[in-house]
Amino acid sequence: MHKHLLLLICTALCSSALYCNQTEITAQISQHQTRIAHNPENAEYHFAYGDYLASLDRREYDTEAFTHLKKATELQPHTMQWLFRLGSFACRIGLLQESLEAYMHILKKHPSLTSVLYNAGFTFKVAGELDVAARIYAHIIAKDPEYEPAHLGLAFALVAHGKYAAGWKEHLWNLKKQKKDSPELRQFIQDGTLAGKRILLIPEGGLGDTLHFIRYAQRIHHMGAQVIVAVQRPLLALLSGCPYIDLLLPTGMPIEKFDAKATLMSLATFFQDTQDTIPQNIPYIFPDPNRVAYWNKQLADDHSFKIGICWQPDSHNDISRLPIARRGIPLSFFHTLATTPGVTLYSLQQHEGLDQLNNLPQNAIIKTFDSTFDVTHGSFCDTAAVMQSLDLIISTDTATAHLAGALGKRTWLLLPFNSDWRWLAHRSDSPWYPTMRIFQQERPFDWHTTMHTLHDVFFNEVYPSITHS
Structure with a gap:
């Protein structure tokens, strides 16, 4: 098994399947289902159907895709490629225990397969078992010191767990490998x-x-x-x-x-920064004072509690991530705040996701800006300026969230179940941004619970001061 099979869990799937139209998808599904109906114990038919559904990369087909991949491996349990596919797909859709079971089934017979070990480590990392993941990565490195993905996985598992010194040391190996280690700058810093x-x-x-x-x-x-x-x-x-x-x-x-x-x-x-030495000279980005004054005047008559929201990252960036790491949240989850007396929502959304504004309930109001916003004066220039007049920014993991944090604005960050290393593990705060609070999915794809928690915090800690002011 080639080691680059590990890329199955971290790259976008079959582009031809991603973009075929629904008529073609329906026809393909019908053909697969007919074959299986005529021969329900044919492992290859089940695998082909499950693999096809998985390649569509659409949530509505995930459960059925997993069911048929699983059935194929039950009917033909010794086909490593099928087990590997099952494990990688299960991880992608958040079935982490099932993913590990598939990998462990392979490792019982082939305990030295680097790609399978790596994927198992990755799944443990996604599950938040960072110590276990780190041990697996270290084991891989001990037997294959040049295996770059394990070095990178180990580095960020350590940093995400707050073990900065060990993590940065490991990451330096990757930077040297990529010729990004800048020996001159490191020497200047050291001396x-x-x-x-x-x-x-x-x-x-x-x-x-x-x-x-x-x-x-x-x-x-x-x-x-x-x-x-x-x-x-x-x-x-x-x-x-x-x-x-x-x-x-x-x-x-x-x-x-x-x-x-x-x-x-x-x-x-x-x-070699740690939680205590990360630069926190906030703010470190400074909006144009003229734009700040302009937007302060524009919003001066709005005496409500003003919240800026951003719900959709760039889809081309997001599609390259695991489904359980994709950051967008439907705008419908903001309807509660949009209908709360004394609160005004302002859309900081750029380009993608704006179509969702057309489906607001009649009593929900989200204010938007005109087509010159962030265009006439430059990208993010109006966003940065208008943020100075807002009381809270709620955003997914986008440039908007980083900008709000860099400005020192009160920011609530929405994170998917599997998030980037920089946000650290099991944290509701961020050493990078002292004014930021993190709300992360407790279960894959579960924005309902996450937003319920956010609403509890808002209505118990913030809203009372609004209603009494």
């Missing part, structure tokens, strides 16, 4: 010789990652370096107000002279 050096920082990941880790440009500037930052073009206007950036450029522009270069996301590793 205390950053003063006077020209340091180039470049983005890695999405816009939210840049907003999260741009704080390190401030630290490096305060250590006496000249800080050059290349960022994604949409962030140029927003970050132009950061006084600790000496030269701000769009990515792709040639820069000839610098003493060291590093990605923004690598800097926490280089500084």
